[in-house]
Amino acid sequence: MAAPESVKIGDLTGNWVMNKSLSGDTDSVLALQGVSWFLRKAIGLATVTQHLKQYFDEKDPSITHIDFTQTITGGIKGTTELRTLDYQWRPHSDYLFGDLKGRSRWIKLADLNGADEDQKFLRQDWLPESAEGEMVESYVENDDKGWTGHQVWGFQEIEVAEKKERRHVRNVVVRKGDDVQRVKLVFDWAGKDE
Template sequence: MAAPANKNIKDLNGKWIINKTHSDSTDPVLALQGIGWMTRKALGLATVTLHTKMYTKTPEDNAAAGDVIHIDIDQFATGGVKGTSEHRALDWKYRPHSDWLFGELQGRSRLTTLDAVRKEAREEGGTKASDAEYVTEGFLAETEGGETIESWVDNEGKKWTGWQIWGFATVNGERWLVRKFAIRRKDKDEVVKVRLCYEWAGELDS
């Protein structure tokens, strides 16, 4: 189902289902991240729903930032697969995270623009520039000319980084939420790039 017109990058409150038909396979990504075959198989068969809540407050560990947007995401999977939770503050400050699937890592997120992402990637050069070409392409004008969410994750223990850009794109002739990922090994020249497409599944239960 298409995202409602009132949903935008600053209001993703609600339920979103990963559509496997229109999304790329996550198996190569999970393999690069060191996830075992049995777990990858179970995740590949499961239907994953994101319950997303966005709100504004001052981060307890970064009071100088003032009020910033926070995103809490609880992921629920069918088939007996355990879900995960994500908690982001869009202030570009690294914070630790740990869960059963990815282990110990640190990540940061922010509101930015695609032009700013491209400019920063060009200045850095190397693989960042080539990855930027992928993660910033294919979005609707509202994302191309407006704001996007950028997230960066670093898993030192399992030697990979994950870069993602969130926005809206045309999928199946409709406006859907899309996240584009570039996942790289830190210890060798290996990268997997995927697009995940999210169908609107309704507001959160009150």
């Protein structure tokens, strides 16, 4: 389902279902990140829902938090990620991606850094509300498995049944040595919890 105009990057609170038919090849990305073949196939068959809660820090209201839990159908254990948009390094560990460190922040598209091809991919296809406003940038490193992940969150128009619909999208670049995977993750709006 298209994201309603009332849902903005400043408040993504709600439920988002990854639309596999509109998203890119996630299997290759997960393989590069060292996720086992069996688990990748199970995830490929499952529905992945992210339950996001976005809020301001109680002690410093200039800092935004985005907490999300992923639920995966088929009995696959989900993950929880807590993002603080202050660009400070924080450790994270889960069964799917292992031990890593990451940082997140608000960013203007013009301020993105990175390799030319990666930067071009991260910058492409955004609606003016994203391209001209602030977006969420997230960067992670997994030293044990030797990969990095860079993603930008915002809104894009995606073609669905021959018409354009506004969707929440994450442009993602994962690198391991000379190997690189670039994927667009498209999410359907599933509403807010009562």
